[in-house]
Amino acid sequence: TQLLEQSPQFLSIQEGENLTVYCNSSSVFSSLQWYRQEPGEGPVLLVTVVTGGEVKKLKRLTFQFGDARKDSSLHITAAQPGDTGLYLCAESGGGADGLTFGKGTHLIIQP
């Protein structure tokens, strides 16, 4: 079973600051997904990265997939209180393990 490690576990910053959170694996990802989960709701898919070295942008969010496809990062520019939530990375190899999630980064953006 692939293990996904996310760091940091908790992050609290002021509005307007930049931040980066990470997702690392002991083995190669077939593809990687990033989700955001707000309190009382289910996770919502932000992006899927598939190709090593891939960079995807979603407004102020930038997602990078490592060249070796064993790590990924999410960078948020000029964070806003609406970015507060639990950020999860997940990998699906399509096999018996289903969808494997990291434990997430709890992000709080203070106004």
Next chain:
Amino acid sequence: KAGVTQTPRYLIKTRGQQVTLSCSPISGHRSVSWYQQTPGQGLQFLFEYFSETQRNKGNFPGRFSGRQFSNSRSEMNVSTLELGDSALYLCASSLGGLLAGNTIYFGEGSWLTVV
């Protein structure tokens, strides 16, 4: 279109009882997967059903079971409840299942408290 609907949203059960949770996927989606989320273990995969057949199963004891009906609606059942089963149970649906690149959509979850 309507999203993934889970019922009930909140419930409290006593140790030893059993519970059934329900999930209605997005119309047209044939895959339904279930997850348990706890503060300590995070989000963990329980099982996936596709066209009424269990396709994948996570590492949970046999007390956790599920099924899918011909209209793609799914239920999961937990028997002989333990305190540690207290969690948010999430259901997700997708068109093609848990394959690389497929988008899955989560419901809001069912909060189960075992006392």
